Amino acid sequence: MRAFEFSRPQDASAAITAAAQSKTAQQGADIRFLAGGTTLVDLMKLEVETPARVLDINRLPLDKIEATSDGGLRIGAMVRNSDLANHATVKRDYAVLSQAILSGASGQIRNMATTAGNLLQRTRCMYFRDTAMPCNKREPGTGCAAITGANRMLAILGTSDHCIATNPSDMNVAMAALEATIHLQGKKGARAVPIGDFHLLPGATPERENVLEPGDLITHVTLPPPKSGSKQHYLKLRDRASYEFALASAAVVINVAGGNVSFVRIAMGGVGTKPWRSPEAEAALLHKPANAVSFRAAAEAALHNGKPQSENKFKIELAKRCLTHALQTAVNS
Numbered sequence: 001m002r003a004f005e006f007s008r009p010q011d012a013s014a015a016i017t018a019a020a021q022s023k024t025a026q027q028g029a030d031i032r033f034l035a036g037g038t039t040l041v042d043l044m045k046l047e048v049e050t051p052a053r054v055l056d057i058n059r060l061p062l063d064k065i066e067a068t069s070d071g072g073l074r075i076g077a078m079v080r081n082s083d084l085a086n087h088a089t090v091k092r093d094y095a096v097l098s099q100a101i102l103s104g105a106s107g108q109i110r111n112m113a114t115t116a117g118n119l120l121q122r123t124r125c126m127y128f129r130d131t132a133m134p135c136n137k138r139e140p141g142t143g144c145a146a147i148t149g150a151n152r153m154l155a156i157l158g159t160s161d162h163c164i165a166t167n168p169s170d171m172n173v174a175m176a177a178l179e180a181t182i183h184l185q186g187k188k189g190a191r192a193v194p195i196g197d198f199h200l201l202p203g204a205t206p207e208r209e210n211v212l213e214p215g216d217l218i219t220h221v222t223l224p225p226p227k228s229g230s231k232q233h234y235l236k237l238r239d240r241a242s243y244e245f246a247l248a249s250a251a252v253v254i255n256v257a258g259g260n261v262s263f264v265r266i267a268m269g270g271v272g273t274k275p276w277r278s279p280e281a282e283a284a285l286l287h288k289p290a291n292a293v294s295f296r297a298a299a300e301a302a303l304h305n306g307k308p309q310s311e312n313k314f315k316i317e318l319a320k321r322c323l324t325h326a327l328q329t330a331v332n333s
């Protein structure tokens with residue numbers, strides 16, 4: 001690991017002022033916030049991330065889970081994944097979020113990992129983590145080793161000729177289905193970004209993964225009030241039962257009235273270059289009978305634009321079955 005300067009800002013404005021001196025908030029950032037460290041420290045050891053300064057934000061008072069005045073939930077950026085997944089309100093009203101977080105990583109990692117860190121975790125594409133290999137995300141303009149290489153785990157939705165890496169987070173998928181809003185504090189003040197606009201498609205600039213600017217600190221995430229009477233489910237399919245990233249996953253929130261779907265939110269993981277909300281699947285399902293035929297039609301719509309690579313064609317059918325099963329499990333629950 002390269003040498004770096006380490007400090008612990010005492011408040012959010014000191015952290016923002018210090019981080020705002022970074023040339024970028026993205027790949028190659030020379031100043032980085034440290035939360036749980038479970039992504040950042042790994043990447044610093046691999047010399048994929050080489051910040052000159054690390055700002056430990058663990059002392060900032062951003063670790064509360066609170067009800068909002070409109071009946072929703074406010075989740076501090078530093079809330080640990082374990083605390084969020086096991087919070088009574090989350091388990092009762094946002095079960096899909098609890099299930100998604102608990103399906104990821106391990107107990108020890110979830111005890112360290114934070115809400116903001118999870119939103120910003122980097123891809124697990126093996127070439128991104130290997131500085132001997134070309135990778136447009138790590139080193140813009142060098143090429144993409146995965147497109148002609150080992151791409152079994154990588155994306156089939158939202159890819160470009162420059163990058164096909166998946167967003168690996170489970171939490172982000174549930175946040176997308178729950179229509180979370182990310183709250184930022186930066187040089188120019190506060191702003192709120194819907195999760196669907198927070199992560200960026202790779203396009204020709206895969207090194208830019210989100211809308212953060214230098215100095216931007218995620219302060220909290222809000223969830224809208226829970227949809228009354230909704231059934232929720234997160235299903236994750238992977239190569240082994242635990243401690244493994246998704247090949248395909250689905251987060252669903254669904255209401256059924258008189259046998260028909262009256263409300264539905266669908267997001268998928270393991271298949272997209274960002275947490276993949278599927279308006280196509282939602283539109284295909286709304287007002288249709290809540291049965292296997294409709295669920296399969298929704299899954300067909302979700303994967304309609306799927307573009308497999310040499311090793312991951314299987315993900316198309318796997319993802320369809322994943323979504324179908326998640327919907328069926330939710331309505332049966």
Ligand SMILES: Cc1cc2nc3c(=O)[nH]c(=O)nc-3n(C[C@H](O)[C@H](O)[C@H](O)COP(=O)(O)OP(=O)(O)OC[C@H]3O[C@@H](n4cnc5c(N)ncnc54)[C@H](O)[C@@H]3O)c2cc1C
Binds near residue numbers: 033246
């Ligand atoms: C072995 C292993 C297995 C894993 N398995 C899974 C899995 O199955 N599913 C899954 O979803 N995840 C998995 N993970 C990833 C894990 O969930 C993430 O590493 C974790 O959520 C990152 O959170 P952190 O607080 O440790 O982030 P950090 O490593 O501290 O930070 C990550 C990034 O976020 C930035 N950052 C942190 N906080 C802020 C803030 N408030 N504002 C702005 N920027 C900020 C940091 O500068 C850094 O760039 C796994 C990780 C490991 C090591």
Ligand code: SF4
Binds near residue numbers: 123163164165
């Ligand atoms: S898929 Fe993206 S992260 Fe992986 S090698 Fe290609 S450019 Fe790099």
